[in-house]
Amino acid sequence: MARVFNFSAGPAVLPEEVLAQAREEMLDWRGSGMSVMEMSHRGKEFESIIAKAEADLRSLLAIPSNYKVLFLQGGASLQFSMIPQNLMGTTGKADYIHTGEWAKKAIAEAKRFGAVNVAATSEDRSFSYVPQQSAWKSDPNAAYVHITTNETIGGIEYHWVPDTGSIPLVADMSSHILSRPIDVSRYGLIYAGAQKNIGPAGLVIVIVREDLIGRAPAGTPSMLDYKVMADNGSMYNTPPTYSVYIAGLVFEWLQRQSGLAGIEQHNRAKAGLLYDVLDRGGLYASPVDKADRSLMNVPFRLRDEKLDEQFLKEAKTSSLIQLKGHRSVGGMRASIYNAMPMAGVRALVDFMGEFERRHG
Numbered sequence: 001m002a003r004v005f006n007f008s009a010g011p012a013v014l015p016e017e018v019l020a021q022a023r024e025e026m027l028d029w030r031g032s033g034m035s036v037m038e039m040s041h042r043g044k045e046f047e048s049i050i051a052k053a054e055a056d057l058r059s060l061l062a063i064p065s066n067y068k069v070l071f072l073q074g075g076a077s078l079q080f081s082m083i084p085q086n087l088m089g090t091t092g093k094a095d096y097i098h099t100g101e102w103a104k105k106a107i108a109e110a111k112r113f114g115a116v117n118v119a120a121t122s123e124d125r126s127f128s129y130v131p132q133q134s135a136w137k138s139d140p141n142a143a144y145v146h147i148t149t150n151e152t153i154g155g156i157e158y159h160w161v162p163d164t165g166s167i168p169l170v171a172d173m174s175s176h177i178l179s180r181p182i183d184v185s186r187y188g189l190i191y192a193g194a195q196k197n198i199g200p201a202g203l204v205i206v207i208v209r210e211d212l213i214g215r216a217p218a219g220t221p222s223m224l225d226y227k228v229m230a231d232n233g234s235m236y237n238t239p240p241t242y243s244v245y246i247a248g249l250v251f252e253w254l255q256r257q258s259g260l261a262g263i264e265q266h267n268r269a270k271a272g273l274l275y276d277v278l279d280r281g282g283l284y285a286s287p288v289d290k291a292d293r294s295l296m297n298v299p300f301r302l303r304d305e306k307l308d309e310q311f312l313k314e315a316k317t318s319s320l321i322q323l324k325g326h327r328s329v330g331g332m333r334a335s336i337y338n339a340m341p342m343a344g345v346r347a348l349v350d351f352m353g354e355f356e357r358r359h360g
């Protein structure tokens, strides 16, 4: 068996230990005689799996007791609709901060539900930075403020938390949740698609303050109502059972990495190695402002873009795959989520140095 170093933005690398454990438990989960995939979601085995996953996530993120954790489906993209459906009702207005491709999609969807005020945008410089809060043109009557705390495509990250006073702050953390400790109490709602830092695609985790549940207007479809989902412990219908199980194994793996403080150290070391190469001023460059660079998604350019294809081809030969940048920005992108080992980033950095000597 030969595993590659997979720099995909998502679905993305998972910890090898987790995959091995899932293989080990595939045919017979802990003496049950069944695969997790074959279990009733109402049975005691699966009840224990989802309860443990939630408890571990709560402990990792230190989630306060007045927040519900929901395991839902439809990916982060369905939250682009569920959030305005459930939260916009009070005023019919919401503020959005436009920082790139994912914010853009969230904004487009929210516009179907009410009045969206784009309070700030970094479009003027190709989404290469996070607009400071002092420059936001906020609406005091907004029902909530939506931010995308890590733009997976542009590679920018909020390294600070906006202060929105009594207006709930809603954050799409899909591509950096669990990469470092956060203060959940600063947010009204946090959501994250699983396939970046948690587990299989399709699952989305929503962490929502209890007072924001139950605000959906009459006529809201059951599957789109946080209250229905919360009242039924994420089991109004059959939840994505196997995805929840894998997420649970990832949470246990994170605990073995000394939790989020431990993984943050690891992530900072990995990103530092890579950004150092980009800042050396040779063949490579980062398009993102230093203060706002993502620890998870690192876009970069070759000074001569005619070398792009050669770079990708040679990288692949060295088992470094999925380094092509998103089609909307071009260049390269290395996604170095929690599960990317230091050895993978070292291999990439070594390859980049060697490629530069040959082609620079």
Ligand SMILES: *Cc1c(COP(=O)(O)O)cnc(C)c1O
Pocket: 010, 074, 075, 076, 077, 078, 102, 148, 150, 151, 152, 172, 173, 174, 175, 193, 194, 196, 201, 202
């Ligand atoms: C990947 C991603 C999404 C979309 O996730 P889906 O599960 O495909 O719906 C949304 N926001 C961010 C920041 C992402 O990285």
